[in-house]
Amino acid sequence: MSETLTLRQWLLTDEPTSRRHARLASLYKGWLTLRGNTMAMFGLGILVALVLMALFAPLIAPHDPYVQNLGNRLQPLGSPGHPFGTDSLGRDILSRLIYGSRITLYIVTLVALIAPVAGLLVGTVAGYVGGWVDVILMRVTDIFLAFPRLVLALAFVAALGAGIENAVLAISLTAWPPYARMARAETLTIRASDYISAVRLQGASPVRIITRHIWPLCISSLIVRVTLDMAGIILAAAGLGFLGLGAQPPSPEWGAMISEGRRFILDHWWVATMPGLAIFTVSLAFNLLGDGLRDVLDPKEGSQ
Amino acid sequence: MSMIEIEGLNVWFGHGPDRVDAVRGASFSVARGESFGLVGESGSGKSTILRAITGLAPDWSGRVDIDGQALAGGKRDRAFFRKVQMVFQDPYASLHPRHSVDQVLSETLHLHGIPDIDARVRSLLDDVGLGGRFRFRYPHQLSGGQRQRVAIARALAGEPEILLLDEPTSALDVSVQAEILNLLTDLRAEHGLTYLMVSHDLPVIGHMCDRLAVMKSGEIVEVMDVGALRAMRAEHEYTRDLLAASVAPGPHSA
Amino acid sequence: MNLLDVENLWVKFPTRQGVVEAVRGISFSLGRERLGIVGESGSGKSMTGRAILRLIRPPGMIEADRIALEGQNLLDLSEKDMRTVRGERISMVMQDPKFSLNPVMRVGDQIMEAYLLHNKVGKAEARKRSLEMLDAVSIRDPERVMRAYPHEVSGGMGQRIMIAMMLIPNPQILIADEPTSALDVSVQRQVLNIMDDLVKQRGMGLIFISHDLNLVSEFCDRVLIMYAGRIVEVCDADKLHQATHPYTRGLLNSLPRLDQPRAKLEVLSRDPAWSEAPSVGGRA
Numbered sequence: 001m002s003e004t005l006t007l008r009q010w011l012l013t014d015e016p017t018s019r020r021h022a023r024l025a026s027l028y029k030g031w032l033t034l035r036g037n038t039m040a041m042f043g044l045g046i047l048v049a050l051v052l053m054a055l056f057a058p059l060i061a062p063h064d065p066y067v068q069n070l071g072n073r074l075q076p077l078g079s080p081g082h083p084f085g086t087d088s089l090g091r092d093i094l095s096r097l098i099y100g101s102r103i104t105l106y107i108v109t110l111v112a113l114i115a116p117v118a119g120l121l122v123g124t125v126a127g128y129v130g131g132w133v134d135v136i137l138m139r140v141t142d143i144f145l146a147f148p149r150l151v152l153a154l155a156f157v158a159a160l161g162a163g164i165e166n167a168v169l170a171i172s173l174t175a176w177p178p179y180a181r182m183a184r185a186e187t188l189t190i191r192a193s194d195y196i197s198a199v200r201l202q203g204a205s206p207v208r209i210i211t212r213h214i215w216p217l218c219i220s221s222l223i224v225r226v227t228l229d230m231a232g233i234i235l236a237a238a239g240l241g242f243l244g245l246g247a248q249p250p251s252p253e254w255g256a257m258i259s260e261g262r263r264f265i266l267d268h269w270w271v272a273t274m275p276g277l278a279i280f281t282v283s284l285a286f287n288l289l290g291d292g293l294r295d296v297l298d299p300k301e302g303s304q
Numbered sequence: 305m306s307m308i309e310i311e312g313l314n315v316w317f318g319h320g321p322d323r324v325d326a327v328r329g330a331s332f333s334v335a336r337g338e339s340f341g342l343v344g345e346s347g348s349g350k351s352t353i354l355r356a357i358t359g360l361a362p363d364w365s366g367r368v369d370i371d372g373q374a375l376a377g378g379k380r381d382r383a384f385f386r387k388v389q390m391v392f393q394d395p396y397a398s399l400h401p402r403h404s405v406d407q408v409l410s411e412t413l414h415l416h417g418i419p420d421i422d423a424r425v426r427s428l429l430d431d432v433g434l435g436g437r438f439r440f441r442y443p444h445q446l447s448g449g450q451r452q453r454v455a456i457a458r459a460l461a462g463e464p465e466i467l468l469l470d471e472p473t474s475a476l477d478v479s480v481q482a483e484i485l486n487l488l489t490d491l492r493a494e495h496g497l498t499y500l501m502v503s504h505d506l507p508v509i510g511h512m513c514d515r516l517a518v519m520k521s522g523e524i525v526e527v528m529d530v531g532a533l534r535a536m537r538a539e540h541e542y543t544r545d546l547l548a549a550s551v552a553p554g555p556h557s558a
Numbered sequence: 559m560n561l562l563d564v565e566n567l568w569v570k571f572p573t574r575q576g577v578v579e580a581v582r583g584i585s586f587s588l589g590r591e592r593l594g595i596v597g598e599s600g601s602g603k604s605m606t607g608r609a610i611l612r613l614i615r616p617p618g619m620i621e622a623d624r625i626a627l628e629g630q631n632l633l634d635l636s637e638k639d640m641r642t643v644r645g646e647r648i649s650m651v652m653q654d655p656k657f658s659l660n661p662v663m664r665v666g667d668q669i670m671e672a673y674l675l676h677n678k679v680g681k682a683e684a685r686k687r688s689l690e691m692l693d694a695v696s697i698r699d700p701e702r703v704m705r706a707y708p709h710e711v712s713g714g715m716g717q718r719i720m721i722a723m724m725l726i727p728n729p730q731i732l733i734a735d736e737p738t739s740a741l742d743v744s745v746q747r748q749v750l751n752i753m754d755d756l757v758k759q760r761g762m763g764l765i766f767i768s769h770d771l772n773l774v775s776e777f778c779d780r781v782l783i784m785y786a787g788r789i790v791e792v793c794d795a796d797k798l799h800q801a802t803h804p805y806t807r808g809l810l811n812s813l814p815r816l817d818q819p820r821a822k823l824e825v826l827s828r829d830p831a832w833s834e835a836p837s838v839g840g841r842a
């Protein structure tokens with residue numbers, strides 16, 4: 001008992017004794033801030049559940065998501081053995097949702113890794129370097145922005161071939177321009193500030209200034225923006241799936257499930273609604289978590 | 305030999321109708337180990353001269369020699385940054401909001417290639433009168449005076465020979481100002497530093513500097529020594545106004 | 559009646575290490591006068607100013623028996639009514655002017671926006687008035703400054719822009735938090751004259767927060783000296799140099815003086831008893 005108490009005190013100290021101590025203390029304080037935010041914890045809980053669900057899908061799922069049973073098709077909610085009902089081919093919707101979380105996580109993780117990083121890179125370089133580099137990079141960004149997103153993604157998938165990986169790539173390629181614009185706008189105000197001048201006077205290279213000094217300031221708004229975009233990303237993947245260019249049937253991708261269920265929306269609403277609810281819940285969770293993370297990432301929040 | 309030699313310096317920002325000629329034809333020189341003051345109207349280009357020297361205001365013409373070496377444009381090499389450092393006017397704007405004091409100082413030491421960073425950070429903090437307590441704080445946890453001391457520690461980290469000080473104490477209260485001015489005096493005595501110091505506070509300049517230049521709308525109107533300042537012997541009308549205003553009939557001068 | 563009456567004001571910040579008390583039970587009043595607040599860094603000057611406007615960010619808390627503006631207790635007002643008070647009756651010039659300006663908006667647009675918010679006039683008129691105001695705070699070349707972004711103006715110009723903006727609504731009370739710390743003496747005098755006119759002619763009340771003792775003693779009518787969240791001494795401004803509290807004396811002695819050169823400035827040595835002593839009332 002007293003052992004844990006001293007650990008807590010050690011972590012909460014006002015005067016860390018070493019760099020490692022300081023880092024641990026700030027991580028712990030960040031965690032406390034996040035924990036104090038009920039909504040963010042709620043979001044985090046959902047996402048943790050999603051990850052566990054994806055990891056242990058074979059153990060949790062009551063049925064095989066691919067086994068068809070045409071005699072048992074379009075069962076309503078709460079029918080015996082199928083709490084979420086079955087779809088038009090008689091497959092258990094709950095099991096498909098559970099297995100589908102793997103695909104959803106996969107898509108979300110990849111896009112969230114590629115698009116914001118690309119946007120951040122282009123935006124901060126354009127904003128910091130300025131001049132013709134800025135002009136060229138921003139023109140390229142404008143060109144990407146000018147095309148409707150799905151059309152562009154279609155073109156990419158058509159060129160690269162259908163499949164989840166290519167769909168992810170296509171979505172990422174169409175998702176980065178807004179991040180680039182945002183990062184550039186922030187970089188322009190940061191670039192003029194005295195603390196950037198000060199580190200230039202220490203002889204820091206532009207690469208160092210961009211990665212160590214500008215990125216940390218852009219990242220929090222970027223994270224919030226990305227979490228807000230998650231719903232759109234999942235839906236875009238679904239859209240590609242629907243057009244036969246993303247996840248291929250019979251894969252239980254949530255978006256593909258919606259578009260499949262769309263045909264029966266009037267008589268058998270749950271077939272489309274259940275995956276829709278799943279997408280909604282996950283996007284909400286991302287939003288809530290993103291909001292909480294912003295408070296943690298900004299050490300000024302709530303303390304000044 | 306003079307440490308800083310400036311002749312016919314013009315600095316401008318922008319171009320076309322928005323061009324601002326912030327400094328016009330400024331000339332002065334600062335000897336090694338001297339402390340030189342720049343005073344003058346707000347917006348008269350004092351900060352701009354410092355920024356031109358450090359390459360932060362790249363559009364300039366004229367001659368600037370540092371320790372006998374001529375500078376050009378906005379590019380400066382590492383050797384220059386080892387020799388010349390600057391403390392900015394606004395302590396609220398000159399520290400990165402997401403970097404702790406430790407990060408600021410150790411990064412600076414790393415950039416200057418100084419070994420044994422851990423011990424150096426501690427001794428730098430001691431030098432500026434901030435104990436280890438402050439080492440892992442973020443700027444928003446520091447008062448204005450404490451921030452300015454961190455900024456001074458950062459400028460001292462590379463052991464420069466020349467310190468450019470842009471109103472180092474104007475945002476600080478008098479008790480902290482006294483501490484920082486004493487600190488700067490000690491550092492100069494210990495390390496033989498050369499100071500170029502901007503301030504609008506004539507008593508502060510009088511306390512710190514050997515000579516000073518008075519600026520008005522981008523031009524240097526007068527270079528005088530501190531004896532003349534104390535004796536209120538000014539040549540130019542603007543300087544006389546400035547002197548008169550700073551010792552205006554107030555209860556304290558009675 | 560006094561314009562402003564503050565009774566037993568506390569500002570507290572709960573933190574994980576305990577409660578930080580930034581202001582500890584101070585009382586003072588403000589008439590149509592120039593009231594100076596001086597004190598060292600961290601003594602709670604800015605927090606006092608912000609607390610009057612209820613501008614302390616959570617988790618910070620304001621507690622007071624009364625903060626009365628012409629008899630009306632500001633603590634009872636709704637947040638919405640408080641916004642009107644902030645906009646029209648009490649203005650505040652914040653300590654770090656450049657942070658209060660929007661970095662990506664031209665200075666002129668910001669001034670005009672503030673002007674249009676309070677006056678029903680056309681754009682051209684607002685522009686003309688904005689130029690006049692910049693001129694009044696002795697900014698040379700106001701046309702160019704209108705087009706500039708905040709990072710393109712010098713430190714002192716930023717301060718003057720903020721002052722010009724705060725005077726737009728013609729407030730009853732102006733709280734100026736170190737408004738002239740980046741100004742040279744001659745411009746400082748012009749800015750002070752503007753404020754002086756407002757006090758003398760329009761009967762405005764001015765709270766002038768500063769660390770410049772000489773300036774306060776010349777410019778203000780009354781001075782509160784704060785230490786560690788309390789008022790340790792109140793005196794008439796012209797008697798500031800005869801102040802008796804050792805803290806005030808220490809502050810006065812740490813000033814460099816043109817006529818008395820010395821090698822080392824005196825540094826304040828603090829006595830823990832100062833922060834224990836009860837607050838002095840600051841009522842006129």
Ligand SMILES: Nc1ncnc2c1ncn2[C@@H]1O[C@H](COP(=O)(O)OP(=O)(O)OP(=O)(O)O)[C@@H](O)[C@H]1O
Pocket residue numbers: 317318324326345346347348349350351352353393504709710711712713714715740742
């Ligand atoms: N980046 C910039 N772009 C355009 N104009 C600028 C820029 N920086 C400074 N200026 C202009 O140059 C002039 C001189 O500015 P500077 O900052 O050198 O003044 P200063 O003497 O330091 O004044 P203060 O005492 O108020 O700080 C001002 O008119 C200012 O508007």
Ligand SMILES: Nc1ncnc2c1ncn2[C@@H]1O[C@H](COP(=O)(O)OP(=O)(O)OP(=O)(O)O)[C@@H](O)[C@H]1O
Pocket residue numbers: 302303304447448449477571573578579580597598599600601602603604605606618653769
């Ligand atoms: N969010 C916060 N949490 C904890 N303490 C705070 C917070 N904000 C301010 N304080 C404390 O309140 C005290 C008073 O601060 P305030 O800004 O009023 O000082 P000041 O007198 O204006 O000083 P300066 O002259 O440096 O501006 C300081 O000691 C500061 O550390």
Ligand SMILES: [Mg+2]
Pocket residue numbers: 350351352393470712713714
């Ligand atoms: Mg300046």
Ligand SMILES: [Mg+2]
Pocket residue numbers: 603604605653735
């Ligand atoms: Mg303050």
